[in-house]
Amino acid sequence: MTAEERGTQVLEAAVSAFAESGYSATRTDEIARRAGVSQPYVIRLFGSKQRLFLAAVGQVCDRIEAIFTAAAAGAGDRKPLDAMSQAYEQFLSERTPLQLLLHAFAAAGDSDIGPVVRDRYGRIYRLIHDLGGAPVSETRRFLSTGMLLTVMASLQVAGPEAIPADWAAEILEDLTEHGV
Template sequence: MPESSRTRMTAGERGAQVLEAAVSAFAETGYAATRTDEIARRAGVSQPYVIRLFGSKQRLFLAAVGQVCDRIEEVFTEAAANAGSAEPLDALSQAYDQFLAERNLLQVLLHAFAAAGDPDIGPVIRDRYGRIYRLIRELTGAPIADARRFLSTGMLLTVMAALRVTGPEAIAADWADEMLTELYEHGM
């Protein structure tokens, strides 16, 4: 393609591309095992450029976690706004299926929990998880016990998605089918 017909990406667009590559890479291999040169390769940029944009792998990981948590908050907020006559917590339960379809989100979240022992990562993920909890309570008016049950069930579904026993490419597991059937019959 001739140089004159190519469109150059803005720094913001390139940063978003790197962040998307980072979410994908961190979802697959976690914080410790993911290398910035792999993220750079996926984004089609140089490794020094990744560091120039984000400063360090840790800051890039935190940006990826932030993006994932922002997406979770966005989906829950939209679900509550569009709940109509449905109970708000039921609407959020229905929206959880979006997270199961966006597998990378849940994988990054699990890796963030695993990295919470890091003194720089732990406070951020604890704060973001707390924000999600408070948002659920605010959007739904749910009592603490119902919000806790919702989050507990969400974590169960997240782990089941990580195990690949639920979702579009589910691997058959009788125990998972039994749990999911009961879960969906009685609501999240």
């Protein structure tokens, strides 16, 4: 396996571990174990647990940006925001990246992690705003709904394997009625 392939393997293990336990509770030796490498190798690749966490967050944010960019490019006759919304629904079926994203928001109080997480969220906002061609209020509603759905999917009350919850069904029905 090449160093690049090993790095990818470690990053995938990190996304999974950080999604389960968050930044503070995840240990680099657990990530190394999942990746099948030594803990010193993980540090040699990424420099520190913090850099590895930020790389994992970056990977998830890059993926969201790619999903939105591809959806807007392929929108055809639909509004770009509608196409991006539909594309994000597919992403919502994957709990691991969603949970990592929520852990990133929770870790944003850290003086080194916060600026990076805020920057990445800002980049996603700008991308949606630019690709969607919508006013700020509509972009805000899009992000608000996306965050609500992210939390609901993380709670497992929305998505393909949803655990029934009356309140969640009510929200999802309302979103469907209003074309979201």
